[in-house]
Amino acid sequence: MGVSGVPRCPECGEPGRPILYGLPTRRAQEAAAAGRVSLAGCMMPPEHDEWVCAGGHGWRTGDQEQLAAAIRSAIDG
Template sequence: MANAPECPVCGQQGVPILYGLPTRVAREAAAAGKVRLFGCVVPREPDQWTCAQSHTWRADDDDVLIAVIDAALRND
């Protein structure tokens, strides 16, 4: 996840957040630490990233978010 942004609080690499009912592939990616599952209830302004310290934030670049999620689900 080289393109993932760093946490604005602690500087650790971000992990994308997935909302909704996870597929088998999403559960496997979460078990590998490539994504974080945040459940089916999506907040009005959902965070997009989290870190190992459980800080959450939104980033400006949706293309990076999509690319990191795609790579995680493809098992890259």
């Protein structure tokens, strides 16, 4: 786990940013502009990534509660 319970990239060790799929709200867009969340659009592939690092590596943890909490925290700022 990385900073504040955020997972670290399995490839480079950098902290992850949660990936948010779907049409973003204004607050989600602001969180993305601040680098707290990554927006991925409306099309979610079957084997979609849940996290991305600054190096562009994507991965899944399978922990939906952790992911949802990180997205809420990123959007609430």
